[in-house]
Amino acid sequence: MSIDFKGRVAIVTGAGGGLGRQHALALAARGARVLVNDLGGAVDGAGGSTGAAQAVVDEIRAAGGEAIANGASVTDFGAVQAMVRQAVDAWRRIDILVNNAGILRDKSFAKMALDDFRLVMDVHLMGAVHCTKAVWPLMVEQKYGRIVMTTSSSGLYGNFGQANYGAAKMALVGLMQTLSIEGAKNNIHVNCLAPTAATRMTEGLMPEAVLRALKPEAVVPAMLVLASSDAPNRTILCAGAGTFEAAHVTLTPGAWIGTDAQAPERLAARLAEVTMQAGETVPQSGAAQGTNEVGKAMAQLAKT
Template identity: 75%
Template sequence: MTQEPNITNTLDFTGRVAIVTGAGGGLGRLHALALAKRGAKVLVNDLGGMLDGTGGSPAAAQKVVDEIVAAGGQALANGASVTDFAAVEAMVAQAVNTWGRVDILVNNAGVLRDKSFAKMEMDDFRFVVDVHLMGAAHCSKAVWTQMMAQKYGRIVMTTSSTGLYGNFGQANYGAAKLAQVGLMQTLAIEGGKHGIHVNALAPTATTRMTEALFPEDVREAFKPEAVVPAMLVLAHESAPTRTILCAGAGGFEAAHITLTQGIHLGLGDSVPEQLAASLAQVTDRTGSSVPGSGAEQGANEMRLLRSM
C-alpha cells in the first residue's frame, strides 16, 4: 500500500459545463453524477440503445438528469447518436445555448459486437469503429471551435486495455479503442496552444458490457465507481495532456507508447537478413523513450544515421 499524500486542494468543477456521452447507464452515468456533484453543469447524452447499438430511447438519459436535478444540480438530456455528426452538432449547440460554453467532453459512448475475427462480419467491424472512433471524432470536432474560442477545454477519450494490448474476440473494439489514442495524440498537440488538454482513460470495470468477463468474487472490487477518480483528474483544469490513465479496482497506472533506442543498418541487399539477426537488439527496451510527437521517430533515425 502506498502512503496517502497530503491533499490540500479539491477537484472542483463549479461553473464548468460538461458533456458526457453514453451517460444513461454504467460508467457514463457515474461520470455525469460525479461531475455534477462537484459543481459542473452536465449534458447527459445517451442513445438509449442495446449493447450492440440497436434500438434507442431518451428515457435513460432523462433518468440520469432527474438524479442530478434531485440532488440540486443542473443537467440536460440528449438522445443523439454519436455516429450522426449533425445531431452531435445540435447537442453541443444545446449545451452552449443553455449555459454559454462547453468546458469538458467525456467521450464514453460505446457498443460491443464481439466475435473472433474469422467469424466477424465486416458490417459489425465498421459499426463498432463508427461508434467508438467516429463518435469520438464527431463530438470532439463539434466542441473544438468553441473550446478554441474560449481558450479552454478538456477532452477525455475512453480507450481500453483491448486497444492497448489486445483481447480475443474484439478485433473491432480494439482497433477502434487504440484509434482513439491516436486521435488524442494529435488533438493534444494541436490543442495545446489553445488551452485544450486531451487525454485518454482505460477503465477496467464491471458494467453491463463487461460484467460476464469477471469472476464473481472480484466484481464488487471492480465496480465502475473505482474508475471515476481517473476521469475527474483528466477532466479537471489541473489535468495533464497526452496522458493515458488506466484505472480499476482502486489501482491506477499510466500506459505509454514507447520508442526503443534502435540500431542503424544502412542500405543494402543484406539489410533484411541483418535486421532479422539483430531484432532482439532493435526491440530491447533499455533506454526507450516516449516521443513528444511522431516527428521524434524520424529524429531518432536521423540520430542513428549521424552516429555512424
C-alpha cells in the same frame, strides 16, 4: 488541492448507465452543469430511448445539481451538432467533453461480419470524432477545454474476440496524440482513460467475484483528474478497482543496420537488440522517430 467544477459545463456521452452515469453524477456533484447524452440502446447498439439519460438527469437534479438530457446518436454528426447547441443555448459554453459512448459486437476475427467491425469503429472512433469536432471551435474561442477519450486495455494490449473494439480504442489513442499537440496553444488538454469496470459491456466477460470488485465508481477519480483545470495533457490513465496506472507509447533506442542487400539478415540477427526496451523513450511527437533514425545514420556515416 480540491478538484471542483463550479462554473464548468460538461458533456458526457453514453451516460445513461454504467461508467458514463458515474462520470455524469461525479461531475455534477462537484459543481459542473452536465448534458447527459445517451442513445438508450442495447449493449450492441440496437434500439434507443431517452429514458436512460433522463433518469440520470433526474438523479442529478434531485441532488441539487443542473443537468439536461440528450438522446443523440454519436454516429450522427448533425445530431451531435444539435446536442452541442443544446448545451450552449442552456449554459453558454462547453468546458469538458467525456467521450464515453460505446457498443460491443464481439466475435473472433474469422467469424466477425464486416458490418460489425464498421459499426463498432463508427460508434467508438467516429462518435468521438463527431463530438470533438463539434466542441472544438468553442473551446478554441474560449481558450479552454478538457477532452477525455475512453480507450481500453483491449486496444492497448489486445483481447481475443475484440479486433473491432480494440482497433477503435487504439485509434482513439492516436487521435488523442495529435489533438493534444494541436490544442495545447489554446489550453485544450486531451487525454485518454482506460477503464476496467463492471458494466453492461463487461458483465459477460468476467467472473462474478471480479465484477463485484470492479465498481464503475472506482474509475471516476481518473476521469475527474483528466477533466480538471489542472489536467495533464497527452496522458493515458488506466484505472480499475482503486488502482491507477499510466500507459505509454514508447520508442526503443534501436540500432543502425544499413540498407544494403544484406540488411534484412542483419536486422533478423539483431532483432533482440532493436526491440530491447532499455533506454526507451516516450516521444513528444511522431518526428522523434525520424530524428532518431537519421541521427543514427549520420553518426554511422561520420565513422566511415
